[in-house]
Amino acid sequence: MSTMVPARDPSAWSLADVLPSCVAALRGVENRLGFAPARQVIVLIVDGLGSSALKQRAGYARTLAAAATPLFSGFPTTTASSIATITTGVLPGEHGLVGYSVLDPEHDRVVKQLSGWDSRMDPATWQRVPTIFERVTAEKSTETSAGSDGSPGQNIRAFAIGPSRYAHSGLTKAILRGAEYRSAESVEARFEAAGAVLREAAPSLSYLYVPELDVAGHKYGWESPQWSAALELVDSQLRTLVSGLKRDQAVVVTADHGMVDINPAKHVLYGHRPELVEGVRHFAGEPRCLQLHFEPGLDDAARSRLVAAWHESEDARSWVVTRDEAIEAGWFGPVDASVRPRIGDLLVAARKGIAYYADADVRGRGMVGQHGSWSAEETQVPLARFGAFA
Structure with a gap:
């Protein structure tokens, strides 16, 4: 890292x-x-x-x-x-x-x-x-x-x-x-x-x-x-x-x-990049702090490739951390076992003045002031x- x-x-x-x-x-x-x-x-x-x-x-x-x-x-x-x-x-x-939006594991949404x-x-x-x-x-x-x-x-x-x-x-x-x-x-x-x-x-x-x-x-x-x-x-x-x-x-x-x-010119669009989205079942969080939930059946090699792809793409402008790394660093404080699945498998927290969106047509791109990271x-x-x- x-x-x-x-x-x-x-x-x-x-x-x-x-x-x-x-x-x-x-x-x-x-x-x-x-x-x-x-x-x-x-x-x-x-x-x-x-x-x-x-x-x-x-x-x-x-x-x-x-x-x-x-x-x-x-x-x-x-x-x-x-x-x-x-x-x-x-x-x-x-x-x-x-988070702003979070995974409801029981209902897969x-x-x-x-x-x-x-x-x-x-x-x-x-x-x-x-x-x-x-x-x-x-x-x-x-x-x-x-x-x-x-x-x-x-x-x-x-x-x-x-x-x-x-x-x-x-x-x-x-x-x-x-x-x-x-x-x-x-x-x-x-x-x-x-x-x-x-x-x-x-x-x-x-x-x-x-x-x-x-x-x-x-x-x-x-x-x-x-x-x-x-x-x-x-x-x-x-x-x-x-x-x-x-x-x-x-x-x-x-x-x-x-x-x-956040200037609109600083919006980072990621949905068109298969190496960043294939194997991700849900995108949660918010534009300044994405929480990615991987497909349940994703094998270790595929998970590692996804994590590596986000590191390679975003390390220069964001903190890219796994759920385990975030919990170890105390990001969420003590984490109860029932809460753990609500946190993304991978978090991408903006370090610079950027915001993440899946594509150019996502609702909410008109927001100027943002937070989350x-x-x-x-x-x-x-x-x-x-x-x-x-």
Whole structure:
């Protein structure tokens, strides 16, 4: 292999640490991120906001940029995987959402994790672990949930605030179960809904989701005026929210992944090359990180030829690794035996500013901003603390 395979640093903070640390703070106990005790916590997820892009557009987000430090997102850098990591506190190898589109081995098909849920893929079992919301609402708080006057503690309530179109989706049922979903359409309405939770007396953990930056980034690129305008709106709403925090209220801001802008001239078409596709049963993943699933009956010699062909073709611009190599390097964290078949036999993760497509007519080639791979622009996201956590 001509390039060094990136490896996850198991000691580094990641998105998996955010909600468990928030819950510990609500319990009044020590936690990995060092959050101080609090009575109410809001976790704002700004979809698609990388640390690099935030730094370069800091003038549009003075409140957020001034407080942000980098955090490792986890891999792959795609929404379904990363948000599941946030809401479960474990990495994809355990929760099971290992890509944008993944193999459903039982039914021999590739399924999109954002929108492809149906009766053959149960959100309650496909996402394998209880969410933080399920755990926190099932337990009685006996620590900082107690009132300042020494009155008995209360249960911690869990809320998810986002657009109504996501309220009943399969992904929501998989990764937000245990939280009460409150719909609000605009960015402003969602921040107001979060403020309303803070005005309630009960201890609470709230997940506040803002997809607008990611939408603008995919359509126009993160370097576009549209993306900057979306960032400016989020920052203004954040400034208003945190300015009214009480001493025992906290806001944490992070993101699921960053983004790179890909010029269409950098699209790599592979479907016309038999040495790269013959013997591949399914192509999963996404354009910045292909996951190839080989034909079940493919013999060792044919598998070796396929792997060698991808190495020869793509080593100069991508990390080409087998499933075993990716797992050994910790790409997905600890991998449960039931999750292993969902990961491709071979992964092709873009190292340079490229994206892979089977042919010129593939839907989605109009996307400008993309993500999914290992670049710092994709894997480094902000972590900002306000109120009791500042």
